[in-house]
Amino acid sequence: MALPEPLRASAQHIGLLHDKRRTLDDKRRRLVDAQVSAELQFLAALRREAEAGETSWTQLRDGYAMLSAGKLRGLRARWMDAIGISPEEIFSNAKTEAARRARRETRAGVEASRPAPPARRVVRRRARAV
Numbered sequence: 001m002a003l004p005e006p007l008r009a010s011a012q013h014i015g016l017l018h019d020k021r022r023t024l025d026d027k028r029r030r031l032v033d034a035q036v037s038a039e040l041q042f043l044a045a046l047r048r049e050a051e052a053g054e055t056s057w058t059q060l061r062d063g064y065a066m067l068s069a070g071k072l073r074g075l076r077a078r079w080m081d082a083i084g085i086s087p088e089e090i091f092s093n094a095k096t097e098a099a100r101r102a103r104r105e106t107r108a109g110v111e112a113s114r115p116a117p118p119a120r121r122v123v124r125r126r127a128r129a130v
Contacts, residue, residue, distance in 0.1 A: 032072065039067055039075070043082035050083065060085070061094035 003011060046063050049055045064087050067075055079087060 057093040057097045060090045
């Protein structure tokens with residue numbers, strides 16, 4: 001059964017859109033693969049830093065938060081394979097570390113720095129002629 005010309009053109013258009021979608025899906029898969037690869041490299045470097053004792057709980061928390069912003073499936077499994085400490089434990093220890101640091105700073109008499117007030121513009125007025 002042959003389609004009339006207007007329907008044939010629409011069917012051809014649908015076929016082109018289908019091909020375009022397949023191409024975009026392939027690109028999306030390649031981008032996800034590249035992102036996972038970059039995450040794995042980051043996690044390997046983070047693990048080396050952590051094993052060397054050069055990483056704080058806060059830095060580990062920030063690393064996990066940065067990776068989770070990518071919203072890729074399987075992050076937790078990749079994290080646990082590389083780091084071996086659950087994100088919940090890291091967040092808890094980072095919070096404890098921050099509280100300890102705040103107490104230490106308070107005891108030392110260090111005040112939290114406040115931004116300087118904005119500079120005021122000096123307006124000079126002309127003397128009125130009398």
